[in-house]
Amino acid sequence: MKWTGAIALAASAVAAVALAHGGASGVVLERMKGMAAMRDTVAELAPMMQGAVPYDAFIVSEGAAVIASHAGNTMLSLFPDGSLEGVTYAKPEIWSNWQEFTTLAAEMKLYADALAEAAPNGLEPAPAPAAEMAGMAMPPAVEVARGPTVAELMGYAERAPDSPVSRGQADPGSVAPTLASLAADDLFNRISGTCSSCHAQFRTGRN
């Protein structure tokens, strides 16, 4: 009986893998594996960023390095023009809006590299000057409050940069020197915001 269970479990695990990557091959399979590696790393780090499990700077740094290794040019190289053959979740908009895709891939690398370096900073909020130097200007005449302002809520002012899902609006290159001074959870939030932003634009639904 136990054996039957084990075999069934193994079979379902194989089936799950087959489903996840079903029919994919070549460069499509390669990038799926890369995405899965990033997903698993994010799943491992997210509880630490929420304070649900003890923070471990070494794991965070290693994880960030894994994410960085799949981002940037590595990611771009796995999306050759029009590579939509077989089973893929990629949308053709990737190539019609390649500049945006490139920017997101670069942001991912930038934030992940920074997190690898900033992991020892832990979850404490970054010092205020560092946050200000991050290159994202506050809208003028808007009071800096803990919660979003009326203008931000109603959408006629850009959201303050510390929001978890607003990815870097400024030129990424100009903020690089100060990113590593940010708190780990801030950088992690930027990474997840980049994931979301990219998936929202460039990933299709699954059937």
Added chain:
Amino acid sequence: MRGLIRLFAVLPAVAAGLGAGVLAFWPIGEAEPASFPVGDVERGAYLARASGCVSCHTNAALKGASLAGGAPLDTPFGTFVPPNITPHPVAGIGKWTIQDFARAVRQGISPKGDPYYPVFTYSFYAGFTDQDIADLWEAFRTVPPVAEAAPAHDVGFPFSFRSGLKLWRAKYLSAPVTDAYMGASSPWNRGRVLVEGAAHCAACHTGRNLLGGLKDSARFAGNANLPGGSKAPSILVADLAAAGFTVPNLAYALQSGLLPSGDSFGGSMAEVVTAGTSFLTDQDREAIATYLLDPEATGTVAAPPSAPPSATPPSATPPADPAMGGMDHSKMGMTNEN
């Protein structure tokens, strides 16, 4: 013979014409109060954000001005364009009274007395109080007016016949149940108000019938036919639990867009998080999660499959949650890519 054909052709037309006439004069809606309380602009802005006013009526993809008209929604009934609701007197709602506004928001009726299409989720706002309306009104009046009207809806006959919506209203329109539930925690009750009302989760996560009415029998069971071909997964408690959701990590997902699997929301839900739930307070996100994961108000939340047997809510120093430890829940398809 020719007369007979004419009769067959004309009679239904006359009957339809009479029916249409009756529908056109069928009065709908109730009078709004002559006066409203003083509005709180901050509370109103928060409610506008939580209710999706800003995300739906702003075309973020084209970097459109706030509330000046949203991205078109392709539906089986036609293409709907969320209108300009900035305070511009011609292109927006600048000439409206607060009574007009109240009638539009919580009754779904235009100042001229026409019913709005239910693509505008006013049925979820039916429970808004006079104070809620006054707060929203104050917040809307702060928005910079935009002089350009949004394009008209592109809806074919018979759906273009607005008075026909009165039949739809009679059959499907009902106010959400958001009353406080005795014995439930205050986060649960707050969650109920948000989930069933302002945040209108069911608008996407509950399936619709051929006439666009919500299927009460399939509440929160998901909808594979959202505008634009998107789909929303089930958010029934069993499916949420199977996907590894707990109150803390569901609240976190609504803030960060990250799922317990490490995947991130895509498509519509990514927008909901970016332009909606990420603006909410931590308490409100936890309230939403509490309500969704304990719809019967039992006071306990079912643990995800791989979690330890203890299903008690997390204490001040929560123990490690194995469900969040990098396990792959992605096969549950809780990604909501579109």
